[in-house]
Amino acid sequence: MVNQRVKPILVAFTLFLGLFAFGTKASAAEPNYVISTDATYAPFDFQDKNNEYVGIDQDILKEVAKRNHFTYTLKPMSFNAAAQMVANGQADGIIAGMAITDERKQVYDVSDSYYKTGVAWITKKGSKIKSLSELKGKTVALKSGTAASNYGLSLQKKYGFKVKYFNDTDTMYNDVVNGNSAATFEDMPVIQYAIKNGLDLEVKNPNNPGNAGGYGFFVKKGQNPQLIADFNKTLKEMKADGSYQKIVDKYLKSDQKNFTGSSADNNSTWGILRSNKKAFFDGLVQTIELTVAGIILASLWGMVLGLMGVAKSKFLRGLSTTIIYAFRGLPLMVLAFFIYIGLPGVIGTKIPAFTAGLLTLILNEGAYTGAFVRGGFEAVDRGQMEAARSLGLPYGKAMSKVVVPQGLKIMVPSFVNQFIITLKDTSILSAIGILELTQTGTLIVARNSQGFRVWAIIGLIYMIVITLLTWFSNWLKKRLD
Amino acid sequence: MSEEKQVKVHVDKVNKSYGDNHVLRDISLDVMANEVVVMIGPSGSGKSTFLRMLNQLEMPNSGLVEVDGYDISDPKTDINKVRENIGMVFQNFNLFNNYTVLQNITLAPVQLGKMTKEEADKRGKELLATVGLSDKADKSVNSLSGGQKQRVAIARALAMDPDIMLFDEPTSALDPEMVGDVLDVMKDLAKSGMTMIIVTHEMGFAKQVADRVVFFESGKIQESGTPEEVFNAPKNERLQTFLSKVMQA
Numbered sequence: 001m002v003n004q005r006v007k008p009i010l011v012a013f014t015l016f017l018g019l020f021a022f023g024t025k026a027s028a029a030e031p032n033y034v035i036s037t038d039a040t041y042a043p044f045d046f047q048d049k050n051n052e053y054v055g056i057d058q059d060i061l062k063e064v065a066k067r068n069h070f071t072y073t074l075k076p077m078s079f080n081a082a083a084q085m086v087a088n089g090q091a092d093g094i095i096a097g098m099a100i101t102d103e104r105k106q107v108y109d110v111s112d113s114y115y116k117t118g119v120a121w122i123t124k125k126g127s128k129i130k131s132l133s134e135l136k137g138k139t140v141a142l143k144s145g146t147a148a149s150n151y152g153l154s155l156q157k158k159y160g161f162k163v164k165y166f167n168d169t170d171t172m173y174n175d176v177v178n179g180n181s182a183a184t185f186e187d188m189p190v191i192q193y194a195i196k197n198g199l200d201l202e203v204k205n206p207n208n209p210g211n212a213g214g215y216g217f218f219v220k221k222g223q224n225p226q227l228i229a230d231f232n233k234t235l236k237e238m239k240a241d242g243s244y245q246k247i248v249d250k251y252l253k254s255d256q257k258n259f260t261g262s263s264a265d266n267n268s269t270w271g272i273l274r275s276n277k278k279a280f281f282d283g284l285v286q287t288i289e290l291t292v293a294g295i296i297l298a299s300l301w302g303m304v305l306g307l308m309g310v311a312k313s314k315f316l317r318g319l320s321t322t323i324i325y326a327f328r329g330l331p332l333m334v335l336a337f338f339i340y341i342g343l344p345g346v347i348g349t350k351i352p353a354f355t356a357g358l359l360t361l362i363l364n365e366g367a368y369t370g371a372f373v374r375g376g377f378e379a380v381d382r383g384q385m386e387a388a389r390s391l392g393l394p395y396g397k398a399m400s401k402v403v404v405p406q407g408l409k410i411m412v413p414s415f416v417n418q419f420i421i422t423l424k425d426t427s428i429l430s431a432i433g434i435l436e437l438t439q440t441g442t443l444i445v446a447r448n449s450q451g452f453r454v455w456a457i458i459g460l461i462y463m464i465v466i467t468l469l470t471w472f473s474n475w476l477k478k479r480l481d
Numbered sequence: 482m483s484e485e486k487q488v489k490v491h492v493d494k495v496n497k498s499y500g501d502n503h504v505l506r507d508i509s510l511d512v513m514a515n516e517v518v519v520m521i522g523p524s525g526s527g528k529s530t531f532l533r534m535l536n537q538l539e540m541p542n543s544g545l546v547e548v549d550g551y552d553i554s555d556p557k558t559d560i561n562k563v564r565e566n567i568g569m570v571f572q573n574f575n576l577f578n579n580y581t582v583l584q585n586i587t588l589a590p591v592q593l594g595k596m597t598k599e600e601a602d603k604r605g606k607e608l609l610a611t612v613g614l615s616d617k618a619d620k621s622v623n624s625l626s627g628g629q630k631q632r633v634a635i636a637r638a639l640a641m642d643p644d645i646m647l648f649d650e651p652t653s654a655l656d657p658e659m660v661g662d663v664l665d666v667m668k669d670l671a672k673s674g675m676t677m678i679i680v681t682h683e684m685g686f687a688k689q690v691a692d693r694v695v696f697f698e699s700g701k702i703q704e705s706g707t708p709e710e711v712f713n714a715p716k717n718e719r720l721q722t723f724l725s726k727v728m729q730a
Contacts, residue, residue, distance in 0.1 A: 381573075381575070383571060383573055383575035384575060384577060384578070386538055386569075386571070386575060387569070387571060387575035387576075387577070387634075387637075388577070388589075389538070389564065390536055390538065390564055390567070390568075390569035390638075391564065391565070391569075391588075391589035391593075391637070391638070391641055392561050392562070392564040392565035392566075392589060392593055392641060393561070393588075393589055393592060393593065394561050397592055401588060401592060402577050402579065402588075405579045406578055406579050409579075
C-alpha cells in the first residue's frame with residue numbers, strides 16, 4: 001500500500017529526470033549547426049503560404065549549406081531571443097536581417113555584409129508629421145534588440161519622444177497603423193517590402209537612411225570560424241555567378257502572392273482558415289500537447305509541493321514554501337527565457353524548446369498548484385489527522401486515507417481553474433519559438449497582415465479548447481464526488 | 482490479597498510548556514488496569530493536555546510517560562504500535578467525513594492488517610449494535626446528530642480492541658438531551674472492565690463511575706481520591722471553590 005502512495009511521486013521525479021536526459025541527448029555532436037532566425041522579418045525571414053521559412057536570408061543560408069556540405073536546424077523565434085541564443089551558445093549562428101554594428105562585433109564574429117541597409121523612420125500613410133522634431137511627446141514603436149531600435153533610441157533625447165517596445169515586427173507596424181504609436185524605426189529594405197505588400201505606412205527618409213550599413217551572418221565570438229569562412233566564400237561565389245541576384249529578385253521583383261497566398265485566401269476568414277488549416281492544426285496539436293503534459297506534470301509536482309508544505313519536517317515545509325515563493329514570483333516568460341536561453345550556457349547542454357517550455361509550465365503552474373494543495377490540506381480539520389493517528393495509523397496512511405481525499409475535494413475548483421490557466425499560459429511560450437497556436441498566429445499575420453481575422457480565429461480556437469477542458473473538468477469533478 | 486494489579490499508565494514528573502505558558506508542572510500519576518480515572522478541573526487547568534500526552538498527541542518537555550510498559554516520552558518509541566492499544570474519543574468526535582459510519586469503524590483495523598474487510602465489517606456491525614446505532618451503518622457521518630456521532634466515535638476506537646480508552650470531554654459539545662446516551666455507553670464500558678481515563682465536567686457521572694477522581698488546577702494535580710473523598714470531603718481549598726461553582730450551576 002505504501003508503494004501505491006509513493007508511486008506517483010516517483011513517476012513525477014522520473015519524468016523530471018527524463019526531461020533533463022532529453023536535453024543532454026540533443027547535444028550529441030553531428031555535422032549539423034543550429035541556426036536561429038527571426039520568424040517575422042520579410043523579405044529576409046518569414047513563413048510563406050505553405051508555412052515554410054523562406055526569404056533572402058533563408059535562401060542564401062540554404063545555398064551556403066549546400067555548397068559547404070553541412071546541414072542545419074533552423075530555430076525561428078523573436079529576434080531578441082534568437083540573437084541571445086547565439087550569444088550564449090544555444091545556437092551556432094544567426095541570420096536574421098541583423099545589421100553589422102560595432103557593439104555587436106564585441107560579442108559576435110560576423111561575415112561580410114550580404115545586403116545594404118540603413119534605418120528608415122516611418123509614420124502612418126498620410127500622417128501630418130514631417131520631421132523628427134514633431135515627434136516630441138509622442139510614442140515611437142521599437143522592436144527590442146534591433147539595430148534600428150538602437151538608432152531610434154539614440155535620437156530619443158534630441159527629439160523627446162516616448163518609446164514602446166515590441167518583440168515582432170508585425171505587431172510593431174500595426175501599432176503605428178492603428179495610431180497607438182506615432183512612428184517607428186525599421187530597416188529600410190524590410191519596411192519598403194512591407195509597404196509594397198500593402199501596409200498603410202510611409203517612409204519619411206527614403207533617400208537618406210540613418211546608420212547606413214549592411215546585414216551580416218553572426219556567430220558567437222571565437223566560435224565556429226569555419227562557418228563564417230564558408231559563408232564569406234559562398235557569398236562571393238554567389239555574387240559572381242548571379243545566384244545571389246536571383247534570390248534578391250525572387251523576393252523583391254516577383255509577384256508577392258507567390259509567398260503570401262492569393263487575396264481570395266487572405267481576405268476572408270474562411271479563406272485564411274482553409275489556406276492555413278495545416279498550420280492551425282499543427283499549432284493546436286502543439287498547444288494541446290503542452291497543455292496536457294503541463295497539467296499532468298504540474299499537478300503531480302504541485303501535489304508533491306503541497307504534501308511537503310504540510311509535512312511534519314520543518315525542513316520540508318521550508319523547502320516547499322521557498323520553491324512556491326520563488327516560482328510564483330517569477331513571470332512565466334522570464335522563467336522560459338531563463339531555462340531556454342540562460343540555463344544552457346551554465347550547464348553546457350542545449351535544452352529543446354518543447355522541453356524548456358514544459359519545464360517552465362511545470363515549475364510555474366506547479367508552484368501555484370502547490371500553494372492551493374497546501375491550503376486545501378490545511379483546510380482539513382486538524383482533528384481528522386489526530387483521530388486517524390490516535391487509531392495507530394502511520395502518518396502516510398492517515399494522509400492518504402483521511403486528509404488527502406478530503407483536501408482534494410476542497411481543491412477541485414482550484415484545479416479546474418489552474419487547468420484553464422495552464423492552457424492559456426502555453427501561449428506565452430511562443431516567446432521561445434515553440435510553434436503553438438499563438439506563435440502560429442504571429443507567423444500567419446506576419447505574412448498576410450490580416451491581424452483581425454487571424455487573431456479572431458486563434459481566439460476562437462482557444463475558447464473551444466477551453467470549453468472542452470471545462471467540460472472534462474466538470475465530468476472529472478462529478479466522478480470524484 | 483490478590484496479586485498486585487498491573488500498572489497501565491505510569492507518569493512521572495512531567496512538564497509541558499507552550500512558550501511562557503507552563504501548562505503542566507511536575508505531574509505524576511499511575512493508572513492501574515481496569516481502573517476508571519476521572520479528571521476534573523477548570524478550563525485551562527491542563528487536564529486535556531495531560532490526556533493528549535498519554536497517546537503522544539502532545540510531547541512532554543520533561544518527565545516520563547509509560548503506557549503499557551512503553552516509554553512514549555521517548556521519540557524513538559514506535560508510537561503507532563502503542564496507539565493501536567489506546568482508544569481516544571474527542572470532544573468534537575472527529576469522525577472521518579469522507580467515509581460512511583461503518584467505514585469509519587473498519588478503516589483502521591483493515592488498514593493496519595488487524596482484520597480482513599469481512600471480519601472488520603462483522604465486528605463493526607456488532608459494535609454499532611452495542612452503541613445502539615445498527616441502522617446507521619451505511620449513512621454518511623454528517624447525517625448523524627452529535628450524540629450519535631460520539632457513539633460512533635467510541636465504536637471506532639473500540640474496533641481496534643484497545644486496553645485503554647481516553648475520553649477528552651466527550652459530552653461537552655453535545656446538546657443536553659444527547660448526553661445521557663453517550664454516558665450510558667461509557668458506563669457499560671466501565672462495567673466491562675475497560676481501563677478508562679476521562680476528562681469531563683459531568684460531576685454526577687464522575688461520582689457514579691469513577692474509581693478515582695483527580696482534580697487539576699494551574700497545571701498541577703491538587704487533590705485525588707475516591708469520589709466520596711473528593712466530592713464529599715474536599716481538603717484542597719481550590720477544589721472546594723471549584724466544586725461550589727460547579728454544583729451551583
